[in-house]
Amino acid sequence: MRILLAPDSFKGSLPASAVARAMERGIRKVCPQCTVMKRPLADGGEGTAALLKEYFGARTYVVKVEGPLGKSITASYGIYEQTAIFDVASVIGLPLLAGNQRNPLKTSTYGVGELIIDALEKGVRSFIVGLGGSSTNDGGIGMLQALGVQMLTEDGHPVSPNGAGLKEIAQIDVTTLDNRLTDCQFTVITDGDNCLLGKKGATYVYGPQKGATREMVRELEDGMSNYARVIKEQLNKDVTTVSGGGAAGGLGVAFYTFLQARLEQGIEYLMKVTKLEEEMAKADFVFTGEGSIDEQTVYGKALAGVARLSKAYHLPVLAFTGAKNIATESLCELGLEAVFPILPRPMPLEEALVKTEVFIEEAVENVMRLLILSKRRGN
Secondary structure (H helix, E strand, O other), rough: OEEEEEEOEOOOOOHHHHHHHHHHHHHHHHOOOOOEEEOOOOOOOHHHHHHHHHHHOOOOEEEEEEEOOOOOEEEEEEEEEEEEEEOOOHHHHHHHHHHHOOOOOOOHHHHHHHHHHHHHOOOEEEEEEEEOOEEEOOHHHHHHHHHOOOOEEEOOEOOOOOOHHHHHEEEEEOOOHHHHHOOOOOEEEOOOOOOOOOOOOOHHHHOOOOOOOOOHHHHHHHHHHHHHHHHHHHOOOOOOOOOOOOOHHHHHHHHHHOOOOOOEEHHHHHHHHHHHHHOOOOOOOEEEEEEEOOHHOOOOOHHHHHEEEEHOOOEEEEEEEHHHHHHHHHHHHOOOOOOOOOOOOOOOOOHHOOOOOHHHHHHHHHHHHHHHHHHHOOO
């Protein structure tokens, strides 16, 4: 039996590579002779850069930048052959803020721009950026201001470099953008295909989890609409239909419009880098998983990509998760044969996070026993 392991991380608990190792241990307990192929994945969210740095063998650098609320923090990124690799979550990630600090009117992407400047100083001219997991909804104007773009009010004053500043924008001056960026290439990995505006856009879909109340969502959406209007009028670019432009609170649009970035669906990019399809052609089963399977899973998440690719090879895909918050019917339509929650009993979240590795191993072991039994009966 040949089993391909292609899990995402269990967010807040276990990176994808550790999930794959736990799955393998569960398999080996039941089937030591099985061929196991490990291809841990990411979808542009938390852990994407760490996984890519591991695949490429990048060297890690540490830099002081502004965090989401302007306080100095330590962030890291990798460099591989003059290419910088980082997740914006390392600078502006939601976990960097306590629950009562989360306010996308105040959070800023300014530190992302500072990290890019640091990499430019080291001679970097190519960037691979994971956009998931941000605490911001500023359309990237904080990052752009750090890179030299002037976002101005009607009176010519700089706007606030955060979500509240979106509604203030009346003028955009790109002539002051750091000229080193004209020689740079950006590959930006998104964890969803959301556009900038609307009910499936940056603000309505992700704003509430970043701390936005209903009133804030309306204010931010109005501000984002103003931002898009000014870009259209002054730069002659329609950013409202850019797939993935709504990622990281509109940061995708900033990269695409001002830095000529190529936006890539995270799971599609990672599947290419890891040569997942080559391994899939050799497999009998595919095991995947992530911490929570919900409605967002269908919007370009790792499980969706794995299931879609597996269909071409008529391979059964089994998923393992810490929490299942979506109808089984929807998952079957996605291409998953079955989903197995890993928790053996009800327990506090804190306990579940600590024991995730053990629970994954045990759940996979049990499923393997069922597969082996089914195979014996079939023979």
